Amino acid sequence: MKKFFYPKSVAIIGASHKPGKIGYEIFKNFLEFPGKVFPVNPNTEPILGRKVYPSILKIKEKVELAIIAIPANSVKKVLKECIRKKVNAVVIISSGFSEIGEEGKKREDELKRIIKNKKIRVIGPNVVGIYCPESKVDALFLSKEKLKRPKKGNIAIISQSGAVGSTILDLMAKMNLGISKFVSYGNAMDVNEVDLLKYLEKDRKTKVIAIYLEGIKSNGKEFLKTVKRVAKKKPIVIIKAGKTERGKKAVTSHTGSLAGSYEIFSAILKQLKIIEAKTLEEFFDLCKALSMQPLPKGKNALIITNGGGFGVLATDEAEKLGLNLKEPSKKMKEKLKKSFPEHVIISNPLDLSGDATAERYKIALNEGLKEYDAIICIILMQIPTLEEKIVDVLKKAKKFRKPILCCTAGSEYTEKIVEKIEKAKIPVYPSPERAIRTLARLLSIK
Amino acid sequence: MKKFFYPKSVAIIGASHKPGKIGYEIFKNFLEFPGKVFPVNPNTEPILGRKVYPSILKIKEKVELAIIAIPANSVKKVLKECIRKKVNAVVIISSGFSEIGEEGKKREDELKRIIKNKKIRVIGPNVVGIYCPESKVDALFLSKEKLKRPKKGNIAIISQSGAVGSTILDLMAKMNLGISKFVSYGNAMDVNEVDLLKYLEKDRKTKVIAIYLEGIKSNGKEFLKTVKRVAKKKPIVIIKAGKTERGKKAVTSHTGSLAGSYEIFSAILKQLKIIEAKTLEEFFDLCKALSMQPLPKGKNALIITNGGGFGVLATDEAEKLGLNLKEPSKKMKEKLKKSFPEHVIISNPLDLSGDATAERYKIALNEGLKEYDAIICIILMQIPTLEEKIVDVLKKAKKFRKPILCCTAGSEYTEKIVEKIEKAKIPVYPSPERAIRTLARLLSIK
Numbered sequence: 001m002k003k004f005f006y007p008k009s010v011a012i013i014g015a016s017h018k019p020g021k022i023g024y025e026i027f028k029n030f031l032e033f034p035g036k037v038f039p040v041n042p043n044t045e046p047i048l049g050r051k052v053y054p055s056i057l058k059i060k061e062k063v064e065l066a067i068i069a070i071p072a073n074s075v076k077k078v079l080k081e082c083i084r085k086k087v088n089a090v091v092i093i094s095s096g097f098s099e100i101g102e103e104g105k106k107r108e109d110e111l112k113r114i115i116k117n118k119k120i121r122v123i124g125p126n127v128v129g130i131y132c133p134e135s136k137v138d139a140l141f142l143s144k145e146k147l148k149r150p151k152k153g154n155i156a157i158i159s160q161s162g163a164v165g166s167t168i169l170d171l172m173a174k175m176n177l178g179i180s181k182f183v184s185y186g187n188a189m190d191v192n193e194v195d196l197l198k199y200l201e202k203d204r205k206t207k208v209i210a211i212y213l214e215g216i217k218s219n220g221k222e223f224l225k226t227v228k229r230v231a232k233k234k235p236i237v238i239i240k241a242g243k244t245e246r247g248k249k250a251v252t253s254h255t256g257s258l259a260g261s262y263e264i265f266s267a268i269l270k271q272l273k274i275i276e277a278k279t280l281e282e283f284f285d286l287c288k289a290l291s292m293q294p295l296p297k298g299k300n301a302l303i304i305t306n307g308g309g310f311g312v313l314a315t316d317e318a319e320k321l322g323l324n325l326k327e328p329s330k331k332m333k334e335k336l337k338k339s340f341p342e343h344v345i346i347s348n349p350l351d352l353s354g355d356a357t358a359e360r361y362k363i364a365l366n367e368g369l370k371e372y373d374a375i376i377c378i379i380l381m382q383i384p385t386l387e388e389k390i391v392d393v394l395k396k397a398k399k400f401r402k403p404i405l406c407c408t409a410g411s412e413y414t415e416k417i418v419e420k421i422e423k424a425k426i427p428v429y430p431s432p433e434r435a436i437r438t439l440a441r442l443l444s445i446k
Numbered sequence: 447m448k449k450f451f452y453p454k455s456v457a458i459i460g461a462s463h464k465p466g467k468i469g470y471e472i473f474k475n476f477l478e479f480p481g482k483v484f485p486v487n488p489n490t491e492p493i494l495g496r497k498v499y500p501s502i503l504k505i506k507e508k509v510e511l512a513i514i515a516i517p518a519n520s521v522k523k524v525l526k527e528c529i530r531k532k533v534n535a536v537v538i539i540s541s542g543f544s545e546i547g548e549e550g551k552k553r554e555d556e557l558k559r560i561i562k563n564k565k566i567r568v569i570g571p572n573v574v575g576i577y578c579p580e581s582k583v584d585a586l587f588l589s590k591e592k593l594k595r596p597k598k599g600n601i602a603i604i605s606q607s608g609a610v611g612s613t614i615l616d617l618m619a620k621m622n623l624g625i626s627k628f629v630s631y632g633n634a635m636d637v638n639e640v641d642l643l644k645y646l647e648k649d650r651k652t653k654v655i656a657i658y659l660e661g662i663k664s665n666g667k668e669f670l671k672t673v674k675r676v677a678k679k680k681p682i683v684i685i686k687a688g689k690t691e692r693g694k695k696a697v698t699s700h701t702g703s704l705a706g707s708y709e710i711f712s713a714i715l716k717q718l719k720i721i722e723a724k725t726l727e728e729f730f731d732l733c734k735a736l737s738m739q740p741l742p743k744g745k746n747a748l749i750i751t752n753g754g755g756f757g758v759l760a761t762d763e764a765e766k767l768g769l770n771l772k773e774p775s776k777k778m779k780e781k782l783k784k785s786f787p788e789h790v791i792i793s794n795p796l797d798l799s800g801d802a803t804a805e806r807y808k809i810a811l812n813e814g815l816k817e818y819d820a821i822i823c824i825i826l827m828q829i830p831t832l833e834e835k836i837v838d839v840l841k842k843a844k845k846f847r848k849p850i851l852c853c854t855a856g857s858e859y860t861e862k863i864v865e866k867i868e869k870a871k872i873p874v875y876p877s878p879e880r881a882i883r884t885l886a887r888l889l890s891i892k
Contacts, residue, residue, distance in 0.1 A: 142830070170856040174861075307610060313725075411620035
């Protein structure tokens with residue numbers, strides 16, 4: 001499996017001369033790859049100035065990873081050549097297999113027969129590609145203009161759907177979230193969820209595993225056994241599509257998977273301490289928190305705010321979701337009373353009021369983090385007394401190694417501050433409810 | 447009430463010489479005001495080059511609106527002067543009244559006595575200000591650097607909380623949503639929700655009324671009678687803070703309102719066909735849809751997508767919320783079959799597939815809008831076959847005068863397209879679930 005993400009040499013079979021073509025885009029991505037790259041095409045005119053090989057068998061050097069982007073009916077021949085060439089890792093981008101029905105399924109079964117008992121692993125077919133920012137393996141066939149690549153980070157993404165997967169990538173790039181590995185595994189003729197989970201379990205660069213799932217491609221029992229084990233080491237976030245009857249029907253038309261009973265699946269996830277994101281937004285919110293913050297060690301949360309209304313909205317949501325908003329201890333209250341003006345409301349939510357300064361937040365965070373397991377920190381930047389200094393205060397509060405989830409909302413000025421806070425690896429959410437909901441979900445696996 | 451938003455002349459009592467001070471910021475906002483502006487301050491040195499009056503009584507011309515931004519204990523005297531000067535509309539920005547407890551309450555009661563039976567209306571005290579982009583009345587004391595002002599538009603915002611109100615403004619500016627009037631009404635010693643609703647009911651520039659509420663400041667019965675009547679003419683969106691026991695407690699500390707039974711309040715809103723936003727995000731999502739689109743005339747919705755996975759997520763959410771995703775009619779199916787390649791899945795969701803072009807969307811929208819009451823249009827822009835042309839296709843689909851809610855997600859390229867789609871007054875949501883949820887809420891008042 002490692003060869004998929006850290007190959008020393010890559011052959012791109014179907015590298016094309018025409019900009020816009022899948023085989024051209026993938027080859028272009030590999031111009032920045034530090035290892036060896038061999039474009040393969042029967043038309044051996046150079047592509048972007050690079051020598052082109054008529055067949056993978058004509059390459060003299062060793063090839064560790066092959067990416068196949070040619071029409072479905074030619075894949076069989078090329079895959080056989082890869083085996084002869086002793087390539088151990090192959091990504092088949094091409095579509096036109098089991099996802100299109102009977103004829104395609106036959107084609108896919110043939111490929112399965114070819115690789116049986118051979119020392120080769122295959123991702124695909126029918127995928128958008130794989131991506132590892134660390135090694136610069138970028139086999140995504142979508143142009144960087146339309147699909148920004150996320151930077152290096154600690155989230156691994158496994159997506160059954162290519163379109164959802166690529167949208168996730170593009171959004172993570174926008175949110176400045178870093179990823180370790182991305183795999184669109186499509187029809188999963190060989191490598192499936194279980195193989196990927198087992199690899200990511202041991203991958204040191206991966207801290208969080210995020211999965212978009214329609215139906216399970218592997219053996220159900222083995223899948224559950226594996227996620228259970230992996231989830232004990234690394235948090236797993238799953239978003240499941242096909243939760244309702246109609247949704248399941250749509251899944252069947254989409255990837256031909258059987259979605260199975262969602263209720264049972266969901267209940268099992270809960271039992272196995274796997275976080276299920278209920279919506280796409282929650283999926284990102286959770287990935288962000290897990291990527292940046294430690295898990296809470298207990299259920300007590302303190303809401304700190306400089307906007308009374310936002311504090312109320314957060315409190316409502318927290319109560320709804322059963323977060324434990326216990327009152328500050330007597331000791332803490334007394335300490336805060338000494339430091340704060342009278343109009344500060346020392347309770348939970350702790351309302352630092354509309355004239356709160358960074359200094360006031362510092363005191364609140366220091367005292368709060370001593371006695372609570374997690375902090376929801378609402379910071380409305382529109383008020384005149386708050387400046388960029390708040391970023392430093394938050395940074396310093398990280399020393400407590402407890403989760404801090406921020407909420408702030410606004411336009412340009414606020415956005416600049418948000419960027420700085422998130423650079424310090426403190427997640428910021430645009431509404432009080434989303435910050436609270438994320439914390440509640442993190443707590444659900446405690 | 448009209449004088450608040452369309453005065454010919456404004457006095458700013460407490461206009462300050464010091465940048466950063468409330469009275470300075472407000473005066474600065476009025477430099478662009480086309481009517482007459484009179485700064486008032488005992489220190490009559492010019493401010494920003496303008497003549498300063500020692501008292502409102504020293505102004506010879508008529509004053510239609512007075513904005514008071516001076517310490518609480520001086521407000522009484524100045525308010526009396528406003529009455530002598532025959533000002534009919536006064537905004538008291540100053541805080542230090544009923545929101546701080548007994549002493550402040552006494553002060554506020556005195557003000558109430560002063561205006562009793564006088565031809566004067568007062569907004570405030572303890573407010574962030576009022577704002578009308580059309581007339582350039584901008585009495586918000588927060589700087590434009592930190593709080594961007596939204597452009598002219600058709601949403602009126604009434605907010606009990608100043609901080610929530612100003613965050614709403616800043617976010618609406620960011621989302622490029624336009625507003626007709628903004629009022630932070632704070633302690634509501636005179637003008638309350640009912641007065642504002644009655645005014646907005648007849649205000650031709652207002653299409654949607656959006657309210658942030660903690661507790662009702664007016665008479666409960668009158669409030670309900672008024673919202674009921676107004677909601678028949680214009681959609682009203684309310685977000686209520688203080689829904690849970692702890693939330694209510696926080697409300698009491700925040701604005702001193704009694705939040706009352708949320709369950710009853712919520713049930714009444716439903717009955718009166720008022721849309722209750724359950725979270726701040728929903729509040730914006732609803733405002734956007736209502737501001738841009740007509741209300742659906744029935745409950746049948748069609749999901750169009752070019753990403754199977756997104757279609758499934760949308761379907762799941764729609765089923766959960768009870769949207770009616772009926773299958774396309776035989777006639778429609780046959781028509782689409784003739785126009786589309788075989789791999790397009792003609793159902794609901796209608797999956798145009800990963801190689802969908804703008805042309806394919808055009809056909810789908812045209813047929814869909816003939817037979818459905820609303821369309822959820824998912825457009826993933828990462829794929830190579832979709833270009834900016836999709837914007838024109840959507841624009842043209844507006845001729846059916848039925849709601850179209852888009853969903854797309856991505857970074858720079860996608861964002862550029864989103865901006866263009868929203869400029870054409872078609873709302874775009876960043877996740878399939880949010881688009882569906884918004885439509886479901888619009889349908890709840892049918």
